Amino acid sequence: MKTPAEYYQRDRQWHAPALTPEYKTSVSRAPSFPLLSLEQSASEITGPSFRNDDINPGDNDLLHNYATAGESAIGERIILHGRVLDENARPVPHVLVEIWQANAGGRYRHRKDGYLAPIDANFGGCGRTLTDDQGYYVFHTVKPGAYPWRNWVNSWRPAHVHFSVFGTSFSQRLITQCYFEGDPLIARCPIVQTLKDPAAVDQLTAALDMNATIPLDSIAYRFDIVLRGRRATYFENRPEGG
Amino acid sequence: MAQRLDYLKETPSQTAGPYVHIGLAPGAAGFDIYAQELGWDIAGPHAAGERIRVEGLVTDGTGSPVKDVLIEVWQANAAGHYAHPEDPGGTEEGFRGWGRVITDFDTGEWGFDTVKPGPVMGRGGRLMAPHLNLWIVARGINIGLNTRLYFDDEADANAADPVLGLIEWESRRDTLIARREIRDGAPVYRFDIRLQGADETVFFDI
Ligand SMILES: [Fe+3]
Numbered sequence: 001m002k003t004p005a006e007y008y009q010r011d012r013q014w015h016a017p018a019l020t021p022e023y024k025t026s027v028s029r030a031p032s033f034p035l036l037s038l039e040q041s042a043s044e045i046t047g048p049s050f051r052n053d054d055i056n057p058g059d060n061d062l063l064h065n066y067a068t069a070g071e072s073a074i075g076e077r078i079i080l081h082g083r084v085l086d087e088n089a090r091p092v093p094h095v096l097v098e099i100w101q102a103n104a105g106g107r108y109r110h111r112k113d114g115y116l117a118p119i120d121a122n123f124g125g126c127g128r129t130l131t132d133d134q135g136y137y138v139f140h141t142v143k144p145g146a147y148p149w150r151n152w153v154n155s156w157r158p159a160h161v162h163f164s165v166f167g168t169s170f171s172q173r174l175i176t177q178c179y180f181e182g183d184p185l186i187a188r189c190p191i192v193q194t195l196k197d198p199a200a201v202d203q204l205t206a207a208l209d210m211n212a213t214i215p216l217d218s219i220a221y222r223f224d225i226v227l228r229g230r231r232a233t234y235f236e237n238r239p240e241g242g
Numbered sequence: 243m244a245q246r247l248d249y250l251k252e253t254p255s256q257t258a259g260p261y262v263h264i265g266l267a268p269g270a271a272g273f274d275i276y277a278q279e280l281g282w283d284i285a286g287p288h289a290a291g292e293r294i295r296v297e298g299l300v301t302d303g304t305g306s307p308v309k310d311v312l313i314e315v316w317q318a319n320a321a322g323h324y325a326h327p328e329d330p331g332g333t334e335e336g337f338r339g340w341g342r343v344i345t346d347f348d349t350g351e352w353g354f355d356t357v358k359p360g361p362v363m364g365r366g367g368r369l370m371a372p373h374l375n376l377w378i379v380a381r382g383i384n385i386g387l388n389t390r391l392y393f394d395d396e397a398d399a400n401a402a403d404p405v406l407g408l409i410e411w412e413s414r415r416d417t418l419i420a421r422r423e424i425r426d427g428a429p430v431y432r433f434d435i436r437l438q439g440a441d442e443t444v445f446f447d448i
Contacts, residue, residue: 009447010252010447011251011252012447014251014252014254015252015254015255015384015385016255016256016384016385017384018383018384018385020384023257023382023384025257025381025382026257026382026383026384027303027382028302028303028304028306028382028437028438029302029303029308029380029381029382029383029437029438030303030382030383030437030438031387031437031438031442031443031445032303032438032439032442033414033442033444033445035445035446035447036408036409036444036445036446037446038405038408038446038447038448039365040448041362041363041364041365041370041405042318042324042328042329042363042364043316043324043362043364043370043373043375043390044375044448046316046324046325046326046328046329047316047326047340048316048325048338048339048340049325049326049327050280054278054280055276056277059276065275066273066275085250086250087249087250087251087252088249088250089248089250096280098265098266099265100261100262100264100265100266108261108264109264109271109272109273110260110261110263110271110272111271111272111347112260112261112310112347113261124264124268124273124275125264126264126268126275128265128276162256162258162259162261162262164258164265164266165253168326170316170375170377170448171388171448173314173377173386174253174255174386175255175256175257175258175262175386176253176254176255176256177256177257177259191256191257192256194256194257194384195254199251200251200254203251203253203254204253204254204256225253226250226251226252226253227252227253228252229249
């Protein structure tokens with residue numbers, strides 16, 4: 001009997017720790033015991049898959065997926081695109097990518113968001129797509145606005161898009177946020193600063209991608225996503241101690 | 243300097259924030275956008291096994307309910323197989339084994355309906371007791387928390403489970419055991435998750 005190939009362990013010093021007091025909400029929600037490290041079994045190596053009939057083709061067009069026919073969302077029109085890769089730099093095809101974001105004024109369409117910026121009647125704020133054969137995805141949307149939030153009295157989130165990504169195993173499940181090159185609020189954000197390595201912040205910052213813009217229509221940002229990679233070989237099972 | 247390895251780094255996680263529902267459960271955020279939301283039907287109509295309900299509450303270090311949490315579940319079917327190409331066992335048509343649930347905004351209570359999974363073959367040919375794999379995200383959680391739900395009516399299997407056996411403090415193993423009750427003739431398992439504190443749920447680095 002063989003154990004399926006495992007995924008590389010997560011680099012917990014690259015990710016944020018659970019307890020990050022500058023981001024105040026983490027203080028009461030961070031586990032105080034260390035995580036128990038688990039060698040992977042079928043429960044971790046398998047994961048859900050999604051098909052084309054789970055979603056609709058227009059779900060990745062946030063300019064129009066909630067708009068009245070003939071209208072579109074207000075704001076700076078952007079193409080947000082990239083590839084989902086693994087740590088071995090191989091594309092991850094046919095996986096579900098979901099995003100959500102504030103509108104161009106920094107307001108979320110959510111019953112709990114009471115920010116004074118107005119709701120855009122033509123903008124829902126969510127989209128989803130499956131990566132193609134090469135791991136590529138694309139969204140059409142507006143650049144979200146910065147918004148204030150209650151951490152310190154004068155805390156502002158940089159413009160960001162929330163990303164939820166599936167791989168092929170439940171252990172690759174990831175939620176993250178995409179920021180935009182050049183935003184001076186990135187360096188001031190306590191949520192961004194939960195990451196200790198500046199290179200980790202860079203990895204969350206989408207690059208202006210002039211080659212992918214549509215002239216006279218939309219500007220483009222490139223955001224590649226890397227999921228955990230997998231060992232190349234299957235390992236013979238060893239009896240475990242105990 | 244040694245040569246550079248050409249591996250990429252995993253994209254760092256960031257909190258799901260308070261508005262995770264917009265992206266992953268927009269109906270709950272208060273608007274209707276997709277023809278179908280994903281993750282509401284875990285087992286499908288044809289799955290064998292006992293139909294069960296699972297309910298719980300996530301509490302923080304002060305004991306307060308966490309009302310903006312989102313939980314995903316990943317499970318095997320009653321025969322112990324996952325709906326995944328690498329599981330040779332196969333699953334019933336319509337069985338996805340994956341679900342997504344959010345809490346009631348007022349109470350923090352969550353719940354979902356599924357079938358009870360069977361034991362799953364683990365490492366070294368050792369069977370793992372029936373369990374659900376859970377992944378928990380919320381505002382204030384910087385990287386999703388993984389845990390497992392086991393069933394209190396599987397005492398013998400739980401006692402032999404290699405993952406529960408890894409938990410050094412026997413008292414903490416109890417944090418992963420859901421309690422069965424019968425409500426209106428149907429089985430309901432209660433599984434409260436405590437993010438922090440003396441009776442904190444065991445979370446895994448998988
Ligand atoms: Fe946000």
